[in-house]
Amino acid sequence: MGTVRYGIVGTGYFGAEMGRSLAARPDAVVSVVHDPENARQVADELGARVAGTVEELCRDEDVDVVVVASPNWAHLEPVLLAAQAGKHVFCEKPIALSYRDCADMLEATTSAGVLFMAGHVTHFMAGVRRTKSLIADGVIGDVLFCRAVRTGWEDPKPSVSWKKQRELSGGHLYHHIHELDLVQSIMGPARVATMVGGNVAHQGATFGDEDDMLVISLEFDQGFAAMEYGSAFRWPEHHILIQGSLGAVRIDMREVGCEVRTPERAEQFLLHRTRQEDDERRGIQSDRGTDGPIIYGSPQDRPPRWLRGIIDEELDYFQGLVLGGEPLAEFAALTDGSAATAAIATADALTLSLRESRKVRIDEVTSRS
Ligand SMILES: NC(=O)c1ccc[n+]([C@@H]2O[C@H](COP(=O)([O-])OP(=O)(O)OC[C@H]3O[C@@H](n4cnc5c(N)ncnc54)[C@H](O)[C@@H]3O)[C@@H](O)[C@H]2O)c1
Incomplete structure (x- = not known):
């Protein structure tokens, strides 16, 4: 071709x-x-x-x-x-x-x-790639715990986007599946999922019907994760903190930047390809109390450079596969079905956990079909 x-x-x-x-x-x-x-x-x-x-x-x-x-x-x-x-x-x-x-x-x-x-475009962020390679090289030892937070505050909007309606978007959990995906790409597929939450501050005609506060715990073969999602948080945060037996890495998507710490070293590195892309992202986010942060736009709106950059990287990789290239180990889960399956199965288990107020094993979801 x-x-x-x-x-x-x-x-x-x-x-x-x-x-x-x-x-x-x-x-x-x-x-x-x-x-x-x-x-x-x-x-x-x-x-x-x-x-x-x-x-x-x-x-x-x-x-x-x-x-x-x-x-x-x-x-x-x-x-x-x-x-x-x-x-x-x-x-x-x-x-x-x-x-x-x-x-x-x-x-x-x-x-x-x-x-x-x-x-799952976040895999193509330079800082995420570097983090995965530090973990693969054993720099932070065994990963024991991850904390992922994606929170903000939503103000009333003149019209309610499909992105805020549970039936159409899945709500924060599915719409912002990136964190559920990244945590599992680091720790392996979750085994047990628990979620509490609800709509605590966004009822009425100017809001959608999704839950605005979700608090999650995940259990893995080794280790645990804690996550928070939603638009009912006045102090917005967006980061993943990865705690290992020898050190830790923090990927901060709101303050924009990454850092690895071990007893011997502390080193900062970029989230995106260039300092300008990181600065641009930081500037955009500090301007608005984004709810999620969720991105709204129309076809003629150009996304910021950092987002265009990862779209280009992602599609470049995909095009290579279409032309017959072999999958790279770091991205294999994106095309062998495992990233999609783990993310959605865990989201379903969390949804069931919230609905029925109990811990849910992921295999309860995957064995149903
Ligand atoms: N990877 C990311 O970080 C990222 C970022 C933004 C959006 N997305 C995803 O991309 C998708 C689109 O998001 P968006 O921000 O462009 O939303 P959008 O609302 O701007 O665009 C959606 C488009 O789909 C059209 N549409 C509606 N029903 C359709 C149908 N049945 N068949 C075909 N088209 C239909 C709409 O007319 C609209 O033009 C979503 O799945 C979203 O989650 C991913």
């Missing part, structure tokens, strides 16, 4: 930017897009055609690969249709809003023999 032809389902804020990233490559084109509202303007910008339905896009002879960037609730249909049509698939996070749907997607893509990559 010389030039890879992409079809994009959902050309809103994120899908349009992925389209720009792909269209800028010498070895890719965006040939077809589908979106019930925003297709035409993005198609014109990218020089693509518009498909009237998801099925039409997936069957289009000018499409080799389908990128799914529709709202979270609308990922299943395009993934299954793309697999049926024998097309490789890149799917945005959260892959699905239930383990059952996620398993169906994996089964369909595996039996069709096509690539299925989970769009």
Whole structure:
């Protein structure tokens, strides 16, 4: 395959930017897009055609690969249709809003023999990559504990986005699946999950119906994790702290930067590729009391440079696989189904834990289907 032809389902804020990233490559084109509202303007910008339905896009002879960037609730249909049509698939996070749907997607893509990559873009942050390599090199010893926090405060909005509605986004837990994914990519799949929480400060017509405070504990074969998510926290935080037997690493996505500490050394390193990208992210976040922090935008809004940078890195890696490259060990979980499965199965177990006020073993979720 010389030039890879992409079809994009959902050309809103994120899908349009992925389209720009792909269209800028010498070895890719965006040939077809589908979106019930925003297709035409993005198609014109990218020089693509518009498909009237998801099925039409997936069957289009000018499409080799389908990128799914529709709202979270609308990922299943395009993934299954793309697999049926024998097309490789890149799917945005959260892959699905239930383990059952996620398993169906994996089964369909595996039996069709096509690539299925989970769009867990945080793996492509330079600081996350460096952290994983420090851990692999034994610098902090055995990982015993992780704490991940993604919190902020939500003010009333003139209209309520799908991102704030539980049925459509899954709420904070699924919509911000990155932390559940990263913690498990460091500690292995969780075995037992417990969650308490609820909607403590955001009822009424100007808010969605998601829980705004979620407090989580996870048990692993070795060690534990504690997590907090939500939009009912007036002191916003966004970080992952990884405690090992010999040292610790902190990845701070709000103060923006990373640090490793052992008895012998303390060293800071960047979260993104350059000091400018880190500074830009810090500046944007200190300007607003972001709720999550959640990103809203429209197709014509360009994401900040740090986000464009990781989109480029992620799609560059995916394109390499489409062209026949072998998966790298550090990203293998993104295409072998394990990252998607662990993230969604644990999210389902946590949801059940909250609903039934009990500890839930993850295999209770995975053995159901
Ligand atoms: N990886 C990340 O860090 C990251 C960041 C932002 C968004 N995302 C993910 O990307 C996806 C899109 O998010 P966004 O921020 O672009 O949202 P958005 O609301 O800006 O865009 C969604 C687009 O999907 C379209 N759409 C609605 N129903 C559809 C359907 N049935 N089929 C196809 N398109 C449909 C809408 O018209 C809209 O243009 C979500 O799954 C989101 O979680 C990921």
